[in-house]
Amino acid sequence: MANTRDEPQLQPLHILFLPYFAPGHLIPVTDIAGLFAARGAMCTILTTPVNTDIIRPAVDRANAANLRGVGSQPIVISVLPFPDVGLPPGMENLKSVTPSHGAEYHVKFVQATQLLREPFDQFLATTRPRVDAVVSDSFFAWSTDSAAAHGVPRLVFLGSSVFAWSCSETMLRNSPLEAANCPDEPDALVLLPGLPHRVELRRSQMLDPGTRPLEWAFASGSNTADQKSFGEDMAKRSNACSPDVVDDCLRWLNTKPVGSVVYISFGTLTSFSLAEHREIARGLDLSGKNFVWVLSGSEDDRSEWMPDGFTELTGNNDRGFLIRGWAPQTLILSQPALGGFVTHGGLPSRPVPSPKSKDISVILGMDWLMENGVVINCGDKTVSLLNSIGGHIVFQGDKYTLLEIGLELNSLKEVKIEEIPVVNEFQDVFPKELPSMPPDSEIEFTIDLIPGTSLPK
Structure with missing residues (x-):
């Protein structure tokens, strides 16, 4: 041998x-x-x-x-x-x-x-x-x-995801816009042929060879x-981030009730102004909800956009957990604590939640919200959107009383003009109904000069 x-x-x-x-x-x-x-x-x-x-x-x-x-x-x-x-x-x-x-x-x-x-x-x-x-x-x-x-x-x-790739593939192979014949209707629905299920996109969502x-x-x-x-x-979504970040995030999520956490991630290429970052942070603060917010490296200078009081929410990871850079998105979406996902609507980040994330109430993409005329009423816990024929579809979430969620709301009672200092002295200027232009008023205007002061040349 x-x-x-x-x-x-x-x-x-x-x-x-x-x-x-x-x-x-x-x-x-x-x-x-x-x-x-x-x-x-x-x-x-x-x-x-x-x-x-x-x-x-x-x-x-x-x-x-x-x-x-x-x-x-x-x-x-x-x-x-x-x-x-x-x-x-x-x-x-x-x-x-x-x-x-x-x-x-x-x-x-x-x-x-x-x-x-x-x-x-x-x-x-x-x-x-x-x-x-x-x-x-x-x-x-x-x-x-x-x-x-x-x-x-x-x-x-x-x-991209398999669904996004399939839509792009049939658009490029079959040019469905040519058969649609609706060049001046950006909201017109166009059928994508060759797919196992009926899929329609708005014309404005599709790549038009005539205009682009x-x-x-x-x-x-x-x-x-x-x-x-x-x-x-x-490839599936990567979990290529620090093991410490993964462990800390999952440990934090495990301390939160089922369906109580909002996950916010706008992808790696989306950029925001300082004012937009500040508004997102203020919205998270005012929402009263637990959240995981993914920030890219360029957004890490929080001192420029973080509103007052936001540090307390995330400093000890009480209500908020911040991730800088790449996030373990697949693992986060599989956690029972997840109740919602706010994203940018890009191709790679249109997620398919795992079976463990069945308690997610809604997945929102910013592009999708605008395209579908979505109105979110946080008080009534309703989400309304337009259907294909212009009608409204309303989804009703679970409602809780203020006692059940332990919240108190400040109410503003009606205030009469007679009760407002200074304003009550000019009730003719603030009538309940405005019949015409306000009446003319004479105003005496004087300038008192200090003796010995000369006017500038």
């Missing part, structure tokens, strides 16, 4: 990951790489210096966890320079490109991602051991042909490249 030491050793499968430069893409791709590495695959993540710093904690945690597994491999980060397209130094992640920068910066950012093809080709040609498969973001449509040129299969990473040709061309190009790829990979 031949000695096993003389037999050739098989090299582990080498997979190259190229995530798009946004937190909602980088972190889930890192999670996928961790799963492959735990099963013995050699995984390399190709990214830029700034994005390396973003994924480094998640990579380190995955590598530390995989050390306990048999045959696992460490994840390797390979750094390439971000293309120079005239953006400020360090602007390498989509999160840093805010609406205040204008459309020019967004165009330059997209241009930079297209210029990555040359260093990507060079990496495939020169790296050893040879790359066996590529997992690249759908936004890198050029990576399909680039990988094929090197004889490497490409799998597509899709950061560049976005349509980009989406169509990405879809065509995806169709030529070896397969598609859709």
Whole structure:
């Protein structure tokens, strides 16, 4: 029998990951790489210096966890320079490109991602051991042909939910707006063909090639490249945050009654002004509800927007729990304490609550609220919205008396004009009904000069 030491050793499968430069893409791709590495695959993540710093904690945690597994491999980060397209130094992640920068910066950012093809080709040609498969973001449509040129299969990473992806797919393949023939009706409902259930979207929610040709061309190009790829990979929401944050958050949630906590998260790319942050904080304060609020890194300077008294709510985690950066969203939504979810309505954050979160009363997305004419009456615990024919649908929540929830409301009794100091001296100016313009009144106006004062020249 031949000695096993003389037999050739098989090299582990080498997979190259190229995530798009946004937190909602980088972190889930890192999670996928961790799963492959735990099963013995050699995984390399190709990214830029700034994005390396973003994924480094998640990579380190995955590598530390995989050390306990048999045959696992460490994840390797390979750094390439971000293309120079005239953006400020360090602007390498989509999160840093805010609406205040204008459309020019967004165009330059997209241009930079297209210029990555040359260093990507060079990496495939020169790296050893040879790359066996590529997992690249759908936004890198050029990576399909680039990988094929090197004889490497490409799998597509899709950061959106399956439902959102299915809607986009049928829009791009079937162009339902052409058949709808309602160009001047933004609220007209358009049927999406080819889906197992009847799904309709408002025209204003859909990508219109007539009014947004560049976005349509980009989406169509990405879809065509995806169709030529070896397969598609859709990751679940990542829990790539500090274990201490996870433990502290879950421990805090376990102290709260069932259905009593509101979860607020607006995604990683949504940005708010200081005034908007202050209003959200004031609303949470006045609501009297327990809450978990996820803040991105750029929102961490709370001294500029935090209203008076808000520190007391979150300082000892009494009523509020703040999370900075990436949050364990899947775990939070599965907790019985959750009673509501307020989000921005973006594609990756349209959640499907787990069975454990059956006590969630309502999931609200800001875009969805506006599009559907939603009116929320906190006093009556009702939510009304428009249906497809313009009528109103009203949902009634469970009502409690003030004694049951231990609250007291201040009431303002009717005050008569006669009881208001100073105002009661001018009752002719404040009649109960205004028959005409107020009567003319003479006003004596004088300026008393101090003796010896001279007027300025």
